[in-house]
Amino acid sequence: MNDKTEETHPLSRRRxxxxxxxxxxxAAIVGIAATGASAQVAKKASQRDAGYQExxxxxxxxxxxxxxxxxxxxxTVESPINPNGYCRLYAKKA
Ligand code: SF4
Numbered sequence: 001m002n003d004k005t006e007e008t009h010p011l012s013r014r015r016x017x018x019x020x021x022x023x024x025x026x027a028a029i030v031g032i033a034a035t036g037a038s039a040q041v042a043k044k045a046s047q048r049d050a051g052y053q054e055x056x057x058x059x060x061x062x063x064x065x066x067x068x069x070x071x072x073x074x075x076t077v078e079s080p081i082n083p084n085g086y087c088r089l090y091a092k093k094a
Contacts, residue, residue, distance in 0.1 A: 004023055004065065017055040025094055044074075045077050045078070045089065046076060046077075047078055050077045050087040051088040052081075052085060054082050054084070054085050055084060055085065057086040060079050060086055060090050060092070061083065062086065062087075062090075064092060064093055065091055065092065065093065066091050066092070067089065068081065069081070076089055077089065
């Protein structure tokens with residue numbers, strides 16, 4: 001094959017190698033993104049470390065915390081979370 005054929009033939013070896021390299025690069029980026037998501041999940045504090053309890057504290061409870069995710073999750077503390085629970089990471093909803 002000469003250069004002219006390489007440029008005009010849609011399935012030339014050069015084009016296949018080029019698209020293969022792009023595919024490997026894209027897969028690597030997706031892999032890094034997936035690893036980052038897993039790391040975020042792993043960063044949640046344990047209920048013990050957060051001082052989580054199943055009852056409110058001085059009128060403060062998970063249901064009024066900005067980090068609460070109904071019905072029973074939290075952005076920063078491991079699930080399950082009771083809407084009537086409380087922990088030291090409490091942050092009142094605005
Ligand atoms: S008080 Fe807030 S941070 Fe703590 S467990 Fe409940 S929702 Fe999560």
